[in-house]
Amino acid sequence: QHLLNxxxxxxxxxxxxxxxxxGxxxxxxKGQAAAEEARTELLDACHGADIVFLTGGLGGGTGTGSLPVIAGLARERGALTIAIVTLPFSNEGARRMSNARLGLEKLRKEADTVIVIPNDKLLQDDISKLxxxxAFRQADEILANAIKCMSEITSHSGLVNIDFADMRSIMYEGGVAMIGMGEGQGPxxxxxxxxxxxxxPLLELEIDQSxxxxxxxxxxxxMTLEEAHQVVKEVHSKINKEARIIWGASIDSTLEHQVRVMLVVTGVKSSQILGPSPGVDDELQGRYGIEFVQ
Known part of the structure; x- marks a missing residue:
């Protein structure tokens, strides 16, 4: 039904x-088995791709089960694989959240980088009043904008360019990541x-060990070169001092007296997504042999 629309x-x-x-x-x-049934078609769809972006909601059957399979097939084809997923609302029940965390743990093993957006964070934002x-359309736009930002970062030429090799060096096996955009005016x-x-980002993250x-x-x-360097300096001061930083800069004449920053930080930590709900750690160990270390 969704595909028809x-x-x-x-x-x-x-x-x-x-x-x-x-469904x-x-x-x-069942979602996993459905993806495995379409293995040949999915491999063909990923053929020749440099980057594969995956989006979906975790907690149900299709997204939770199929995304790890598709991510594995994309990497099998040699593509840089980036997943952007949502976690269910907490009031959707413990079982759905348990499914989501199980799926997330499997997805983290298959995708190079995973960006996670908990739906509960939407309730703490202006979106909750829509x-x-x-509200769900705006939540979808958050995922779409994240993909748009990452795809444009290598396709638009600038004063200091970022190419695909640069992006791959940061995102390959990047783990959990955050993406953010911000603008500033004035001195x-x-x-x-x-x-x-x-x-x-709609996520509480610890980036000091990124x-x-x-x-x-x-x-x-x-915009001056000094300002561009100031942005890089500010980011460097807040993340792991050993983290690799790659940056680019470009001019957009429509941004009068403004500076816009888009950044992706990989290897971040978040208790929201890495700390399992009660009982989930036992289920992970029982079903997949995964054990959480507290």
């Missing part, structure tokens, strides 16, 4: 035999832009 021209139905085009019934095992359909616009970017950072600085015609 999406405007995307290239669509692939998984589980034609297993689910007969229906996975909130059973991750009508339901608008401290570079610092303000970095601060806004670091506080913009593994790498990809920074793109965009400003108007009046």
């Amino acid at each position: 999406t405007p995307i021209p290239h669509r692939l139905l998984i589980g034609k035999v297993l689910t007969k085009g229906l 996975a019934g909130s059973e991750p095992e 009508p339901l359909d608008q 401290d616009r570079a610092t303000d832009a970095v601060t806004a970017a670091l506080t913009s 593994k790498g950072a990809l920074i793109n600085v965009t400003g108007g015609d009046d």
